[in-house]
Amino acid sequence: MLKAENNIYQGQIIVVKGIITVVFFVLFARYFYIQILMHEIYHAKAEVNRIQAISIPAPRGLILDRDRNILVDNYPTFVLTAIPREFENKHVKFKLINELIGIPFDVLEKNYKRYYKNRFVNVRLAKNLNFEQLSLLEENKISLAGTYYKKLPERSYPGGLNGFHFLGYVRE
Incomplete structure (x- = not known):
């Protein structure tokens, strides 16, 4: 058993x-x-599915004198950027951007080299784009994979004042 x-x-x-x-x-x-x-x-x-850090510039206020006249103002400007990781065949895309919005090929290439940090950080290609240029870029978005545009605040000194050093001038 x-x-x-x-x-x-x-x-x-x-x-x-x-x-x-x-x-x-x-x-x-x-x-x-x-x-x-x-x-x-x-x-x-x-x-x-990669996590990506995106920097957002802080809004900056108006600077007024004692009579409430505007010394420093902000206005929106549109900037064309590219993410190198997603931006394949850059010379072909530079040529297409040149044909669409008229920014010279060598300027695009110079800006790409100047602002390139690594494959994951936005590179600024062009600045001060108007509505027509943005429309053309949006229409051809499929051909321009890896390019984006964003609205950034830009400082304006309406009175012709030369006090940038104490009123908030930032060199780019």
């Missing part, structure tokens, strides 16, 4: 070991499939 219970116990151990072996084999096979065979697909999904 003791021997029969021992055989049953041994049989249960073999079954449990078999189940554990099959489970680990299935897990290992799935791991191999995801990490090795499907690497390209999941890598592409991870690139799209």
Whole structure:
């Protein structure tokens, strides 16, 4: 009787070991499939799902004199930017931007080199875009993947005042 219970116990151990072996084999096979065979697909999904830091300039107020005349004002300006990671075939896109909005190819290339920091940080290509230029860029957005435009505040000194050093001039 003791021997029969021992055989049953041994049989249960073999079954449990078999189940554990099959489970680990299935897990290992799935791991191999995801990490090795499907690497390209999941890598592409991870690139799209990347967290990206975006800096937003702080709004700046008006500066008035004692008579409430405006010394320093703000006005919106539109800037064309590109994210190098998404901006493939840059020479082809520079040529298209040149044809669309008339910014010279060499200026675009110079700005790209000047403002490039790394693949994930916006690079400023052009500044002070008007509504017509923005419309043309928006119409051709599919051809210009990786390019974006944003509205930034720009300082204005309406009185012709030369007090930039104490009124908030920032060199770009």
